[in-house]
Amino acid sequence: MRRERIRSTPSWRKHGPRRDCAFAVEDQHERGFRGMSVVRMQMFFSFTHDGVDYPCALVDWFKKVGRSPDPDTGMWIVEPQMKGCSRLTTIIHLDTLLRGAHLIPVYGNGHIPVGFRYSHSLDTFKSFHVNKYIDHHANEIAF
Structure with missing residues (x-):
């Protein structure tokens, strides 16, 4: 992989916000996901x-x-x-991000309402699977 886009925008194709998730490295001496967490991008910025x-x-x-x-x-x-x-919200340096992460909601036994928007998933569900099957790189990271 040469490059990847991680997005955070209040309006994505006129259907609500898009707030991508990513792997943030917390302890580079731990192997795999044990040394990482998942973060959800709210905003990108820089300062001097x-x-x-x-x-x-x-x-x-x-x-x-x-x-x-x-x-x-x-x-x-x-x-x-x-x-x-x-929710715990902090500011991190972009160097701590490894790559994008894909989360799958833990659905449970209930029904999803008709008209439910995908853009509300990360705010609605209580827990998520970190999808290591999305691609080869995620499979090597999230073991």
Whole structure:
């Protein structure tokens, strides 16, 4: 892979916001997903301090559920990380991002309402599978 686009925009093709997720490296000495978390991009920006440019992102964090992948699916499960009643949102340097991540909702037994918009998925569901089957690179990362 030579390059990949990770997007965050309030309007994607006139159908609501698009807020991509990505793998953020937290501990580069841990193997695979154990040293990472999933973050959701809210905004990209940069600033200059003492003549140095700092490319950054405002992100929402997801935390791992358990210490290993789900035994039924082989995929890690994450849920939004909360601080009180709000999602944990911080600013990170773009160098901490490894690549885009694909999350699949843990649907449960209920029905999805007619007319449900995909753009609301990350705000509606309580937990998500980190899809390691989306491509070869994700399979090597999210084990």
